[in-house]
Each structure stands twice: as C-alpha cells, then as structure tokens.
Amino acid sequence: VTDGSSAPLALVGARVVADHDVLDPGHVVVADGRIRSAGAGEPHEAVERVDLGRAWLLPGFVDPHVHGGGGGDFTRADPASHARAAAFHARHGTTSLVATTVSAGAAELRATVAALGGVVDRPSQGARVVGIHLEGPFLCESRRGAQDPAHLRPPDVGELERLADVSGGAVSLITLAPELPGATALIRRARQLGIVAAAGHTDATYAQMLAARDAGVAVVTHTYNGMRGLHHREPGALGAALDLGELTCEVIADLVHAHPAAIRLLVRAKGPHGVVLVTDAISAAGMPDGSHSLGGSQVEVVDGQARLPDSDTIAGSTVTMDAAVRNAVAHLPADMPQVSRMASGNAARLLGVDGDVGRGAPGLRADLVVLDDALAVTGTMVGGRWVHGPAPGSG
C-alpha cells in the first residue's frame, strides 16, 4: 500500500470547511497524496472530478487520545489489533491518531510501545498512527480513574528514555500528574525528547499547575475527568486548565464524561482554538455491550458506557470522532469551521504535525472526511486514498 500517486482528482460540489468559513460550493484537488489546491467554485484544471453533491468536506479528524476501537487495542503488543483499531476509527472519520497506552508493568509497557513504534507513520488501510501517547504510569493514585493502581509509579526519567528508545522515537505525548516527586525533571526531559507533556489523572493544585506550565506542560488531558473539581479558593488543575492560555485542553465529547454545559464553559473559557475533541475510545467502541478489556483491566459496557465492574468509575469511552463532532455541533456555541479546528487542526498543532495534517490547505496530506447532512461519515481519504467510502460518485 502506498500513498495515492494516481492522476489528480478534484472533489467538487462540496461544502468545503476551511479555516474560517465554508466554501459552498467549494473544491479540493488531490494529487500524489497531497492537497494540490482548494477553493470556491470549480477548479480551473481539467482533471477527473467527483461531485460530492453538497456533502460536507472537512480535514480528516486528528485524535490524540485513543486506546482502541472495533475490537482492536493499542494497549497491547499486537500489530494486527492496532491495524483493526486504526481501520475502525477511519470509518468514523479519523485520519491521524495517537495510539494511547495505559499504565502497565515496565516490561509489558515496553513491549507495547515497541510494537506501536512499528506501526507509526506506516501506510495502512485505516487512520495513520502518527505517534504514541503514554497515559501513565506516572499518575496520581487518588485520581487514577480506571488506571490499574498496581502499575502507578513516580516519574522516572530513565523509564521514559527507554520507552522513547524502544519506540524508535515515536512517543509524542505523555500524560502525567505534575505534582508527583520527580515530575518537573520528567517534563523537562520529555520536552528535550520532543515529547509533549500533558497534565492528567492529577490532584495538582493551581500553584502546582503553574509550575508545571513553567516546566513545559502544554496540554490538559481529558479536562474535567481525573482531576479535582473547581473550587473558588483552590482552583486546582481544572481552574488552571480554564485560566491559563498556554494550556490546550482535551475534552471527551461523548456527553457522558462531561455535561454539555461543562463543555460549553470550557469552549467559552479557552476559545475554539484551545480545545481538542478526543475520544479516549477503548477497544469496545463499536462493539456490542458486555465484557471488554482496557489494558489488563476488565470493563463492563452497558448502553455504550464503559465502567469498571461493580463501580461507577468510567473506563474510557466508546465514542468516535464523528459522534464527538455531532455532539459539538449540537451543543456548542461554535460554527463548523470552529468545530473542525477542535476535531483536527488544534490537535495537529499541539502535536507539531500541523505542517502536514489538520487543515485542508495546499501542500498538506490529502486527509479528508466527507459527511452527509446528518454529519455521518460517507467517505474517508488518507493520503489521497479512500480508506472508507468511496464517497458518492467516486466509484
């Protein structure tokens, strides 16, 4: 499988979602796996055309926090399972994702990260895996959520270096609790290694978050979840997330992890450029209710909601990026270009891959998603190839 290198193709007649407006109708010309041009109306070039019949055409979704889906699981060392998850999420419009691990024993985590390193940036039949997100093991026990307490440990620069090494340099994001002893050194080392540091599963105070920001933390992992609530005398990690402009905030927009009003407050506080929609999806996403796994833990899924057995603790989600986008459109004070940035461009920027993906601009990869009037995915193109669809008329 290679990136598309066939004759140029023009996607026309679409509502093309651009940075700040919607080109209706607009077009995108794709050639050699990249976007060659985009604009209003019809392209001037005489190239093969696919009429999308007023469908929405957006940059493909970029999900920096996803553990699995469709029965495929990034939390284990199994390339076939990774491919399954990447293909599942492509059917839901994701074109780039960061494969996300959970806390595990050192040897097991190394094996998983080594296996994931082998699929990063490789062509596939699904979304491109653009990096690895280590969610743990350096997390706060009292804010651990579904992370296995047996595998939590204090920040260890040597362990991070070994993980980065066995991954072939593919670790791009690490979620840690910045109040733990040794966290500041770990954050600094992460930045030296080109790894974005995120605060999450944390009981940090506001002052500790200020120090974390100064050390280099740039992201708040699933804002609202895995942190203390907002208190007016001790704003904590949530208050820092809302208040500090340097922090980009993930949010799980499944309407289970956070109430629509809470997500609206976040978007009002940060602006649409400061919020990143993530799925936090686990292998059970897209699968029937019942018993599933997350890392070494068993989870029970009822009505699509994953929890630890006999517990109220939410254990990841079963949401997909297209559903998160539909929820955002339905509940947020944001237009389609703003929702698109929350689903694609902002994540690309925080990962440092915005010169390659996340926008529908010339020169970037032809990673695109076609949505119908109900915002259901009818086509997904990765690197100029339809990995899902094909969209109407292309076929």
Ligand SMILES: [Zn+2]
């Ligand atoms: Zn997660």
